[in-house]
Amino acid sequence: MRTQVAIIGSGPSGLLLGQLLSEAGIDNVILDRVSKEYILGRVRAGVLEEGTVELLDKAKAGARMHAEGLPHDGFSLAFDGRDHRIDLAKLTGGKRVMVYGQTEVTRDLMDCREAGGALTIYDASKVQLHGFETASPSVSYEKDGTTHRLDCDFIAGCDGFHGASRKAVPPDAIKIFEKIYPFGWLGVLADVAPVSHELVYANHPRGFALCSMRSETRSRYYLQCPLDEKIEDWSDDRFWDELRRRLPVHHAQALLTAPSFEKSIAPLRSFVAEPMRFGTLFLVGDAAHIVPPTGAKGLNLAASDVHYLFNGLREHFSDHSDAGLDTYSEKALARAWKAVRFSWWMTTMMHRFPGTGDFDQKIQEAELDYLTHSQAASTALAENYVGLPY
Incomplete structure (x- = not known):
C-alpha cells in the first residue's frame, strides 16, 4: 500500500493532521497500535486555545x-x-x-475522518519506521497476524511519549531535555455540576488543587499528591474532604459530590526532544514534548505542531516548496519552549514542593500577590494562557 503521508497515532494530533490533509486533497493513512474504543476511553485535558479552536474549524470538525x-x-x-x-x-x-474535553475532540475528528472515507488502521502492532533518512520512507506493521508495508513520502510521528516514532531516531541524533517534578496529580471525574463556572487554581499549604469541568454537569477535580500515593488509598470521601480543605470557604461549601467514575494519579514532567525533524520523519505533539498540565498546554502544543507541519506539507505538495518543512522544527520548538516555560512557571508558583523553606514560601506568596495586583503581570499570564500566536 502507498500513501503520501503516513501518520502514526490516532490521538488528536494525528487525527487533526489527517483531517487537514484530507481537506487539502493530500492522501494519508493513520496507524494506531490500539483500538478505537481504547482511544475514546482515555481521559485527558479539555482547555482549548483560540488557535486550536480555529484549526478544528478549518478541519470542519x-x-x-x-x-x-x-x-x-x-x-x-x-x-x-x-x-x-x-x-x-x-x-x-x-x-x-474553550472548555471541551479531549475525548470529545478525538470523537469529532474520528467521525469526520470516517465520513470522508479516509483510512485509519487500528490494532496495528509492531509498528516500525524504515528509511526516513531517505526520500523513500516506509512503515511496517502487523495486523491480524500478517505483516504489512506502507510506503509514503513523509512520516508524521504523532504516537506520544512512548510511541515508536521517537524511539526510531538514533540516540546520537536527538537531544533530550527533561525535568521530573516531585509530586503528581490525583484526579477524579464525577457527574456533578462544577463548583464554579470558571476554572479555579488553588494554592494552599496542604498542596495544589484544581477545579475544572467537562460540561455543566460533569466535573474534573485534581489534588497535588506525593508520587508514592496509591489509588486504592483514596476513597471518594477522602478525596472530597481533602479538596474542601484546599479551597476557599465559599467554594468548599458549594462543592457538590457524587461517586467518581474515573480516578487516576498522573506524574508531572517537562520534556523536550530536539530537533523535531529527521529527514522525512516529523515528530508531533507528545512524541516531541511533554508539559505538566498546570498551564493547559499539552493538547494545544500538539495542535500548533500540526499547524506548522500541515502548512509545510501543503506547500510541498501544492506549491512544490519545502520552505515550510525546512523550518518546521525551528518554529515548532520556539513555540514549544515558550509553553514549557509557562507550564513550569505555573507549576512552580501553584504547588508546594518537598523541602520548601520559609524563605521559598514567602517568595511564592509574593509572586502570587504581585501577579494578581499588577496589570502587566496579569496580562502576561493571560496572553500565555489563551495561547501565543503561531
Whole structure:
C-alpha cells in the first residue's frame, strides 16, 4: 500500500493532521497500535486555545464543540482564602479559551475522518519506521497476524511519549531535555455540576488543587499528591474532604459530590526532544514534548505542531516548496519552549514542593500577590494562557 503521508497515532494530533490533509486533497493513512474504543476511553485535558479552536474549524470538525463547549473569559487563582480572577478577555483584547474535553475532540475528528472515507488502521502492532533518512520512507506493521508495508513520502510521528516514532531516531541524533517534578496529580471525574463556572487554581499549604469541568454537569477535580500515593488509598470521601480543605470557604461549601467514575494519579514532567525533524520523519505533539498540565498546554502544543507541519506539507505538495518543512522544527520548538516555560512557571508558583523553606514560601506568596495586583503581570499570564500566536 502507498500513501503520501503516513501518520502514526490516532490521538488528536494525528487525527487533526489527517483531517487537514484530507481537506487539502493530500492522501494519508493513520496507524494506531490500539483500538478505537481504547482511544475514546482515555481521559485527558479539555482547555482549548483560540488557535486550536480555529484549526478544528478549518478541519470542519468544530460544529459540536461550538454547540456543547463552554467558552471561558477568565479563571481564578485561589490563595490566602480568596479568589483572584484573571480576566482573560479584558487583558487580551477579547480572547478566550474553550472548555471541551479531549475525548470529545478525538470523537469529532474520528467521525469526520470516517465520513470522508479516509483510512485509519487500528490494532496495528509492531509498528516500525524504515528509511526516513531517505526520500523513500516506509512503515511496517502487523495486523491480524500478517505483516504489512506502507510506503509514503513523509512520516508524521504523532504516537506520544512512548510511541515508536521517537524511539526510531538514533540516540546520537536527538537531544533530550527533561525535568521530573516531585509530586503528581490525583484526579477524579464525577457527574456533578462544577463548583464554579470558571476554572479555579488553588494554592494552599496542604498542596495544589484544581477545579475544572467537562460540561455543566460533569466535573474534573485534581489534588497535588506525593508520587508514592496509591489509588486504592483514596476513597471518594477522602478525596472530597481533602479538596474542601484546599479551597476557599465559599467554594468548599458549594462543592457538590457524587461517586467518581474515573480516578487516576498522573506524574508531572517537562520534556523536550530536539530537533523535531529527521529527514522525512516529523515528530508531533507528545512524541516531541511533554508539559505538566498546570498551564493547559499539552493538547494545544500538539495542535500548533500540526499547524506548522500541515502548512509545510501543503506547500510541498501544492506549491512544490519545502520552505515550510525546512523550518518546521525551528518554529515548532520556539513555540514549544515558550509553553514549557509557562507550564513550569505555573507549576512552580501553584504547588508546594518537598523541602520548601520559609524563605521559598514567602517568595511564592509574593509572586502570587504581585501577579494578581499588577496589570502587566496579569496580562502576561493571560496572553500565555489563551495561547501565543503561531
